[in-house]
């Protein structure tokens with residue numbers, strides 16, 4: 001069993017692939033497929049049909065999911081993607097930066 005280390009609303013950095021180096025917030029995790037949607041990352045142009053609400057039609061940017069293995073939690077103290085460790089605090093487990101000990105879970 002693998003621990004789901006990245007959660008919704010986490011800020012992550014992309015560590016490999018064409019989007020490498022981009023940072024963003026997790027919008028949604030697709031846990032069954034081990035993929036996630038990250039704000040502003042892996043954007044694709046999407047054509048909008050002309051509708052009543054949007055009479056102009058046009059093109060919009062839409063996020064596509066990215067493999068979780070290409071993502072790393074961004075430590076706000078180190079300002080870098082960091083490996084994390086799971087630490088038991090009282091009754092719950094929190095995620096901490098391996099380098100500086102920053103706690104990702106309040």
Ligand SMILES: [Zn+2]
Pocket residue numbers: 075076077078079082097098099100101102
């Ligand atoms: Zn850190």
